[in-house]
Amino acid sequence: MKILLAEDDIRLAKMLVFLLKKEGYNVDVVDNGEDVLNYIAVKDYDIVLLDWMMPRKSGIEACAVIRKQGKNCGIIMLTAKDTLENRIEGLDTGADDYIVKPFEFPELLARIRSVLRRHNKSYQSNIIHFNNGITIDRVKFTAYSNGQDLLLTRREFQLLDLLLQNEGTTLPREQIIGSIWDSADGISSNALDALIKLLRRKMIDAGRKDIIKTVHGIGYKIEE
Secondary structure (H helix, E strand, O other), X not given: OEEEXXXXXXXXXXXXXXXXXXXXXXXXXXXXHHHHHHHHHHOOOOEEEEEXXXXXXXXXXXXXXXXXXXXXXXXXXXXXXXXXXXXXXXXXXXXXXXXXXXXOHHHHHHHHHHHHHHOOOOOHHHEEEOOOOEEEEOOOOEEEEOOEEXXXXXXXXXXXXXXXXXXXXXXXXHHHXXXXXXXXXXXOHHHHHHHHHHHHHHHHHOOOOOOEEEEOOOEEEEOO
């Protein structure tokens, strides 16, 4: 599941990224409305979390543009504006839901799940079948090789999912580390190498050949 978080409060943004990644979501973060539209233009997101008050284009303006462009992602407004008029404006502009700051993280998660269900992101639609015989379930965080459960940890699952999304493309080490770990600070390449080794072993134990390729000096990719 891919989430775009738009929040110009740096401290809040870091906390939300940390917690969302811990829940297994892939998260990109921006701090202004123009970057929201730039990211949306090149990448599909399941959920966009939009702060109302942002520089260079407000969240409500970005929401209007997203809907005008016909994007079908779920949109949740994050804002301190709590009047009935504000809520009506946000929903009428195209937001699917509206959560008032300050909020508890479990409530945000529940609203994300609710919006995903309303956008037909059902449990079944989160089961992705790849041509190489691997199936992943992004709700249960499980992966199967020709029907056999690979018994992955959450982080191993995130790594496999990331590589499968970019099959055939070499991902730099820094990009992988930034996507998999809650904070890239202090995470060494050795930690990534160790995670790759564990994932490879589980796939080989399941009867697969090694499809995770090391691209020396750059990073890793999946290739048959």
